[in-house]
Amino acid sequence: MALSPALLHSTASTFHGQFCVRLPSGNFSCGRSGGLSVKAMSSVVLVEKTEAEKLNRLKTAYLEKIVPLLKEEFNYTNIHQVPKIEKVVVNCGIGDAAQNAKGLEAALNDLALITGQRPVKTRAKKAIATFKIREDQPLGIAVTLRGNVMYSFLDRLINLGLPRTRDFQGVSSSSFDGNGNYSIGFREQSVFPEITYDVLGKPRGMDVCITTTASTDKEARRLLALMGMPFREDLGADRTAISGGATSRRRDIVFVVNPRGANGRTGKEWNKLLPYLRSRLSSDCNICESLTSGPCHAIDITREAIREGADAVIAVGGDGTLHEVVNGFFWGGKPVSSHDQAVRATALGLIPLGTGSDFARTFGWKNDPHDAIERIAIGGRSHIDVGVISGESGEPHYFINVADIHLSANAGYYAARYKKFGNLCYVIGALQAFLGHHNKDLRIKVDDGDWKVYPQVTTLCIGNGKYFGGGMKITPNAHPSSRNFEVVILQDFKWYDFVLKLLKLYNGTHLLVKNVSSRSACSIEVEEIASSSSVFVQSDGEYLGFLPKKFSILPGAIEMIC
Ligand SMILES: Nc1ncnc2c1ncn2[C@@H]1O[C@H](COP(=O)(O)OP(=O)(O)OP(=O)(O)O)[C@@H](O)[C@H]1O
Structure with missing residues (x-):
């Protein structure tokens, strides 16, 4: 209930x-x-x-x-x-x-x-x-x-x-x-x-x-x-x-802070924010601060917090930190649950303090941590969908915002090297990704339909949220409580198409552009026609390997503090 x-x-x-x-x-x-x-x-x-x-x-x-x-x-x-x-x-x-x-x-x-x-x-x-x-x-x-x-x-x-x-x-x-x-x-x-x-x-x-x-x-x-x-x-x-x-009962709230987020800005902002956060929340909540020591640490902290019955785990940082916290909500293909069956499900929260912080944009949240603290204080929850990615081997992987394939995934990979330039890192990443880029023929199966060939795919995006790449409204009709993804496919784009259509991509009007298609889906399987293991996949801006992959929606899988 x-x-x-x-x-x-x-x-x-x-x-x-x-x-x-x-x-x-x-x-x-x-x-x-x-x-x-x-x-x-x-x-x-x-x-x-x-x-x-x-x-x-x-x-x-x-x-x-x-x-x-x-x-x-x-x-x-x-x-x-x-x-x-x-x-x-x-x-x-x-x-x-x-x-x-x-x-x-x-x-x-x-x-x-x-x-x-x-x-x-x-x-x-x-x-x-x-x-x-x-x-x-x-x-x-x-x-x-x-x-x-x-x-x-x-x-x-x-x-x-x-x-x-x-x-x-x-x-x-x-x-x-x-x-x-x-x-x-x-x-x-x-x-x-x-x-x-x-x-x-x-x-x-x-x-x-x-x-x-x-x-x-x-x-x-x-x-x-x-x-x-x-x-x-x-x-x-x-x-x-x-x-x-x-x-009144006190809520246990675990803040998972990535001190290295946004090139170190997250750690500094967090230290400035702590006194206000304590004064606003400590009358109702037990506040537990947990700094990550490196990549993937947020996953372990989250699993531990959920097992201990935390009321909420709050990701403090960018989409990468949020992505790890979301992955901490699952283990062995199943949701993690508390040892104590009587406590309510742990909610996911977010204080967006990263470089792009794209997931927060879908909800129209301003980049103001004080607003985020207010949301946590109020504690309103909504069920949101989560995407799950399964490949040929290994554990399923979860995403909350956008999973994307080929050019944009390469751009994200390069952008990670230039985070010190703020949102400009995505432009630099995209330019670098174009060097040596070739559009690819892909085979795609949506829901339980037939496999279809999509020639010359430049990039394919599977949106649970609307934005990626520091504010690009790539899947404008997606919403995390819609119970399905929006899939947007860009085909046969040249580098100059991106320059000419950049504004449309940022404001979400690109769906009417030639060679752009969009549809909703609950699951999508994507593979290369000529297998080269060179088509790159990322989820929530994090590297995830190569095709083939299957992406499925888990409707209402997590309660989010909204
Ligand atoms: N202590 C740490 N030292 C180095 N890297 C870390 C540490 N903790 C987490 N990370 C890694 O930092 C990466 C980026 O973090 P995060 O997403 O918070 O910031 P960002 O990349 O600046 O923001 P955005 O993803 O919104 O652009 C994550 O992939 C995470 O694995």
């Missing part, structure tokens, strides 16, 4: 959503500036208009962070398909309402204090003599919340009410109604800080029904979990800090 980190964190002391309430008696209960202001004067409760119009922080988190996450996770094509909370109905049954007018009034005031909106009385539809109920007799109270008042209530319910519940073990995932609506019952309303003991009348239970626009319970559960709803299953297996102080 996908586990669900909350996107908001708060404790009672840091919470800013409390109401400022004037009680019927004329006393004020505690409130803060910045919270939603509610007046409860002589039985009339009003949310001040200016306050009600302010954007609630849960609503902001929903719009800015949760909507994109859900859109990607459930592959919604339209923003209107993303589920949202439509309304929250809070109701409270009062059996003795007819005999106890004061009790009814007290319950009305309590619910008004908690929700910020005046409840209505719910009445009997018909008389039942056995229970001494007359028609139209008040039996309870209810309030329907929408908009900002609803978000404000939900925020306090999740971050204050639930964690203050006695012996709280998390809420049940089975209380969905099959149509994406969720209900929770409370034994006492005193879990809300607005109800002080001297104000508290008779302890009363209440039911909260959350109506969402989700069409399935799974989507609704994910929506609520991202809002911070502490589901019991997540608490059991989750090492993530769930919002609300009482239930």
